[in-house]
Amino acid sequence: MDENLKREIMLENYMHPFNKEQVNDDSYIKVNTNNESCIDNIDLYLKVEENKIVDLKFMGEACAISTSSTSIMIHNLIGKTVEEAYEYIDNFENMVEEKEYDSDLLNEGIVYNEIYKQNNRKHCALLPYVGIKKALKEYIDKK
């Protein structure tokens, strides 16, 4: 994908993130995810019904990479089963960590396929994935 197009997609998701809103509803699993440099800080709200992600929202303050990555992740996970979600997550993480992955599965998540070139920003792209794994684990443990 063209460099400029990637930047545009990230910027669009940063300036107008998808599903960024506070949730006060007990039917959602709420998890916090923040990075070591003590600055990005995101709450994720996950709602799973019959093994399917029916809603996912977020709130918080984070950099352009973290925010856009969260927005894109949410866009892609809603409607997926828990197993499909894990498949997406694994693929995304493998891409960032320069391992083998299936690019067809990632949709616009692919815009971070060169983030490994900026080592200090990898954790930004991965931040929402740390959170969603926590939330999914909570769902599975409750079941």
Next chain:
Amino acid sequence: MNREDFPMLKQDIIYFDNGATTLKPYCVIEKTTDYYENYSANAHRGDYDISYKVDMEYENTRDLVKKFINAKEKEEVIFTSGATDSLNKIIFGFFGEYLESGDEVILTISEHASNVIPWFKLVSDLGIVVKYIPLDDNLYVTLDNLKKVVTDKTKVISLAHITNVVGDVRPIKEICKYAHELDIFVVVDGAQSVPHMKIDVQDLDCDFLAFSAHKMLGPTGVGVLYGKKELLDELKPTVYGGGMNESFDSPTEVYLKELPARLEAGTPNIAGVIAFGEAIKYLNNIGMDNVLHHEQHLRKYLIDKLIKIPHIDIINLESDSGIVAFNVDGIFSQDVAYYLNKYNICVRAGSHCAKNLKKGVGVTNTCRVSLYIYNTEEEIDNLVELLKDKDKILKEML
């Protein structure tokens, strides 16, 4: 000034993160190497020549620190691993023994984590109560606002001389005078003040002072705990072991050394302490008034330029130190820092370890420029030029 003395400045970088740590001049680096190459023995042994030299050099730094902060006695200067370590020793070794349930300690919401979390630990361990001085509109501490939170249960006021986010200089002398009339102790976190201005602990009359060597051209891993002699005598060691005991024949027969050895258990950071002495000599040669003047001049120079940029929001317009906190409208501070990094400009983004301040300023994160002796107007021109064009920031921050 003195840029040729700093090897790091040979690289193509602009270093604006002096509140985090400072660059080291050749004399400090060479003094460290000299110890490891030429007289690398332990301290307090003295039986052979090189060991004797270690003791002389180590104690010479203590003397330099004593004069630098105008302590009354050499024994009032204790070497630690840094300001955090100093504060922990003061809070747990002295106040952990002295305070009782219900006693009140007064802090501010803009304190660094190391002057907050140890007190929180005493809240859970002893049941003390933490209170905060309300900050005024400029986020300053005033004596009047302090008086509003003092009660007959207040035992100690613990605050930074200069805060690391807002850079305001607190009226420590007035606070000490007022506090001592009510038999309240004053602990000063000097991490951001001692490196930048002349400090006279006798004039301030503070009871304890903590600061770090690495924020004033010295090595990492060295700090100072200053305390009035009569209080340090009461401070219980938090670390026990070699170098601090007279004898230990049985659990009931442990006899400790006098100050300062009693509070410096184990082999200290010898190379670091000795090299710290060079940093103090270096600063003395420049003169601390000149250090402060240079920073204030540069700060004004920076503010005058930033204020003309409409998309820049300056958090601390007024400040007597060399700290400028700002945000670019609509752009997360970390993205601004990443953008500047592409041009080899080092600024800090975040909450600067003062997470409580969120509640106070209403701004969670900021970019921080903290200046020091080697920064120049030209460097500031470069920074301002890069911040002028918001579209450029948006385009290049990713």
